[in-house]
Amino acid sequence: MNIRDYLHEQQKLVDAALGRWVPPASTPPENIHSAMRYSLFAGGKRIRPVLFMEAARTIRGEIAGIEDAACSLELIHTYSLIHDDLPALDNDDLRRGRPTCHKQYGEAMAILAGDALLTLAFQVLAQLPDVDALRKARLVEELAVASGTVGGMIGGQVNDLEGEGREPTPVLLESIHRAKTGALLRASLRMGAIYAQADRDQLAALTCFGEHIGLAFQIVDDLLDVEESSATLGKTAGKDAQQHKVTFPAVYGVARSHEMAEEQRRRALETLERFGSSGGRLRELADLIVHRRA
Amino acid sequence: MNIRDYLHEQQKLVDAALGRWVPPASTPPENIHSAMRYSLFAGGKRIRPVLFMEAARTIRGEIAGIEDAACSLELIHTYSLIHDDLPALDNDDLRRGRPTCHKQYGEAMAILAGDALLTLAFQVLAQLPDVDALRKARLVEELAVASGTVGGMIGGQVNDLEGEGREPTPVLLESIHRAKTGALLRASLRMGAIYAQADRDQLAALTCFGEHIGLAFQIVDDLLDVEESSATLGKTAGKDAQQHKVTFPAVYGVARSHEMAEEQRRRALETLERFGSSGGRLRELADLIVHRRA
Secondary structure, X not given: OOHHHHHHHHHHHHHHHHHHHOOOOOOOOHHHHHHHHHHHOOOOOOHHHHHHHHHHHHHHOOOOOHHHHHHHHHXXXXXXXXXXHOOOOOOOOEEOOEEOHHHHHXXXXXXXXXXXXXXXXXXXXXXOOOOOXXXXXXXXXHHHHHHOOOXXXXXXXXXXXXXXXXXXXXXXXXXXXXXXXXXXXXXXXXXXXXXXXXXXXXXXXXXHHHHHHHHHHHHHXXXXXXXXXXXXXXXXXXXXXXXXXXXXXXXXXXXXHHHHHHHHHHHHHHHHHXXXXXXXXXXXXXXXXXXXXX | OOHHHHHHHHHHHHHHHHHHHOOOOOOOOHHHHHHHHHHHOOOOOOHHHHHHHHHHHHHHOOOOOHHHHHHHHHHHHHHHHHHHHOOOOOOOOEEOOEEOHHHHHOHHHHHHHHHHHHHHHHHHHHOOOOOOHHHHHHXXXXXXXXXXXXXXXXXXXXXXXXXXXXXXXXHHHHHHHHHHOHHHHHHHHHHHHHHOOOOHHHHHHHHHHHHHHHHHHHHHHHHHXXXXXXXXHOOOOOXXXXXXXXXXXXXXXXXXXXXXXXXXXXXHHHHHHHHHHHHHHHHHHHHHHHHOOO
């Protein structure tokens, strides 16, 4: 099966699991479940859950029910998008080609829907069937730290907000992106490895892959904001420059940023060599992440 | 030691633990750690952590380091206050006698500080020293469910928002408060019991105590909003009536509400009888909760 068909199949697997974990829109209070589902099922690519699942499969092959644990990453990612889009933060009206959560449901409901998705992520991990408590506790710890303020996603978001309008230097750029998107992508790989009971060296290799692929992902994300239209992206293009965000093209220029993304992809692939053919799908995902157009 | 001195000592124990778990304001990104600490250390009464600790001690006596796990409840409670105070929700300028978090740090930082406290609550539980993974996972599950949308805190907050201006009926009132404040207070007792490895009957009794004391707490809270001044409360008094909130005095009147609080206190005390003298501190806390003036 080619990687695009495979990815599509994996996305459906994740979507079905999300559909089971998030209460139906008919469960009271209906409005918040409807808002949570609106943002969750907006055509996201499920990159983090898929990276989680492939990391685990690289270690241990197919594992039944693996998509449940993978959902926790998409719940965190979606909450962060809802809150980032709020008027007080990035003030975005458009996300994945549709009105953002607060445009559709109002600000109060968007804040609470984000809170609820964040909370549900930990509930899912704690309630995983067929996973021992030791792994549950380690998964909760990984996800919480990666989502937190010290080197985690929220910390990166703060640096991003406070960086607006400041001189775009390599050091500031790194402090933003290693945390803002890097930490959760890295955690996707690490959590997959922990789920599959990887040994220390395997965990280290997948962590390293996660760091490189996380950086590549962010560089490409910044480049797309410069190079693509809003219609292609499904969100407002050119917003980074408009908000004077500290981005890779702003610091290194477009041409060098392309080179850097390629470099990170190459280094990510190097860390997979130890896994031989088991790392095949992760290799293809790395290519897809760097060469995507939206 | 009388109950007020004892409570003060317990509050200091919780504050010290919170101080260890929340990064210092000097840790980058400084601003968010400063905002988190501003709201955490604003003179809260630490009722939830204290209920947690006393539930555990009722089962198993003194346990070293118990205050660490108890912190998770205060982190959740504080995040919920920060988000509830936001302009899009209750739009409050004053909390515990000081400007609310968004008044002091701006809306963006208040949203992120709330997210960070919520996330940290689960990190604390996952990283508890000297607690086995089985209990960690159960504590995470209890806290997540009690904070969530289905019968949990966020669900209650949604019902509260959507109830504004609607006819104040007993059924609507119950749907709001059993979830909005009740679920986390109930969870405080249940988590303490789980932490102390209570048996099934002990857990059931403490759950029942938590339900009655949670209801008593909310009735008194609603009464204070009617009867006390903003200066005494440290927050804007009379806001419930002004926002047409569905409260106990609005549904049952002030006199009947006082009777109901007393009734709940009495029923809470009944559930403690099986614990004999071990339940002494919980009994005193129940009295204090019902007879408080702020």
